[in-house]
Amino acid sequence: MGARRLLPGIVVLCLGALLARGLALSLGFNHLLLAIALGFLATNTVGIPARLEAGIATHKLWLGAGIVLMGASISLESVLEAGGYVLLVVVAVTATTLLIVEFLARNVFGLANRMGSLLASGASICGVSAVVAVAGAIRAREEQIAYAAATVLLFDAITIVVYPLVGDLLGLSGMVFGTWAGVSMFSTGPVVAVGFAHSDVAGQWATMTKLSRNALIGAVVLVYASYYARGTGEGRPSVRTLWDEFPKFVLGFLALAVVASAGVLSSAQLSSIENAYNWLFVLAFVGLGTEIRLENLRQTGLTPAIVVLCSLLLSSALALALLLVLF
Template sequence: MSLRQPHTHVADAAPAGVPAAIPDEPTGRTSFNWPGFAAGLAVVLALGVGAHALTEGVPVWTKGTPFGAVAKSIEFPIYAIVLGLLGNLVLTSTGLRDRLLPGFRTEFFIKTGLVLLGASINFAVIVRAAGPAIAQAVLLITFVFFFTWWVAGRLGVEDRLRALLSSAVSICGVSAAIAAAGAVKAKKEDLAYTASLVIVFALPAIFLVPWLAGLLGLSDAVTGAWIGGNIDTTAAVTAAGTLAGEQPLQIATIVKVTQNALLGVAAILLTLYFTLRVDRGSSEQRPGAAAVWQRFPKFVLGFLAASVIATIYSASVPAAVSSATVGVANDLRTWFLIFAFISIGLEFNAASIRRFGWRPVAAFGAATVANLVIGLGLSLLLFGSFVF
């Protein structure tokens, strides 16, 4: 897409190459690409089955070899992301990727997986972690957002793009960028660029942050809080949490969904700022409570409901029955997360990164480093004494 095209707002259409902006469920409009959706979904499912087979098979196939000991520690997110990236390379080289984009449903898969994850977390853990999670989310989002806004401004990044960058790095990645794009009426090219930049930084963070947490000897709770508060996308947080372990994954998810819950508030504040300061004189209607609800990530409620229902159910049936039921939910969760990580790899689009030069990348990189450092301090302060 050429940057010389007329200014087109996100409200008018979803940007090419940003599948997260596509509704989680196909609409009934005749313009929806059903063949592309079906074929893309088939690719995701096929690669997902392959990732699952590698996860189960590689440790068996390499048993007794020097790689065998390493193979046991390689979790399904690694195979899924690698296969997704390889699939992306093949589809891009054959010219098929853009046609199949409607089938790469990262948001649907990850949100369904997280709702199922709620079924394996005792609600008492969520209640005890809620206070520190809210404090961390508010403090971290506030600091990182304004730091990114300041750095991007110093580097001469245009206001709308720096609003997207600031929201993405401080809140929850692509979803935050989409909400911010609608709030500030950003161009489609800005959203596509920000989404690609988020993925570029999130992919290495999936492996880097758990490794650093182990190197620093952090507790499970602090590790989870650091992962949940600092990695930009919910899918990447889940992948990193999975690599770190079940308890870090639980805390990481609680922290991240707390940040997600603040997404609607951030979008409204951005709307007010751009309406009253940047776009003064605009005749557009001021945002109200309905807009907050519209932007609120509804899967957070599903996550909490699943935890409450599972906690009540576990207290009402024998332990063996409860364990078997949670086991089924965990198996389903694994499959949905595999499909989500496959989709992450398939969605990645490096081409848009080269369009805007080095300044937005430098701002995003500086904010990411600041996010890691401040996030680690807050995680140690707020979750250092947390006990499961």
């Protein structure tokens, strides 16, 4: 019964993926960005029927599966060569973004503490996923969660368009552009999309960098939960929170990267895996497009949007400056 409930929406994702591929061949546009555009148009024109919603919601599963398979195309040698510098940029920009949002929200714009923390986690770690994870840990109100999530989605939609334009304007290399997107954009789906829209190299670096940020979510949730538990009589959260919030597909990505780097897989197998994750990404991005709803974006409060815009401009400029100096 569960499979029957999911099947109609999954079929729609498949049809959207085929259409995006076909349009890309005839129009010369990137198929991943076209996939997002198709989902966006569908949800904001005819709407998504209720019977399709469950199946279309599986797009997060396909994205995770695609990221795991993409591990086979990663050269651990090149990652280790630049990994120390990239990790330094990830930690520096993530911490800076979180602190900037907290400062602006609390001390400049007078937002409620929990609202500021939701915006900070969403902007610094992994978008709506971080907002939801932190909200549960600090017991944020539903309207605060809604505003924070809508704000993150607004900037996901903006950065999908703006980042490729800036990358082309500045003539950034694949590694620099991918790492820049991965360290400063918000949600995983848009990061992967703009990375591969630039080049395969950019897509790989964007994904690896974004996974590094995502892996910090457990620690951030633990810190926020401990902070808001002060004086409430509640016990401090267990370290188990780190594991509960850790994005498990990161482990699959790393495992496959190790296997591929060991030379276990043949060139034919690697080619098949690459083809598989490319199709999974197209499926995922059709679904991602359906989450960008104009109605929700209109409900975004002006003040949260200004806070996040300021932090995005500062953190993205910092990230790009660091990367251009280091690489």
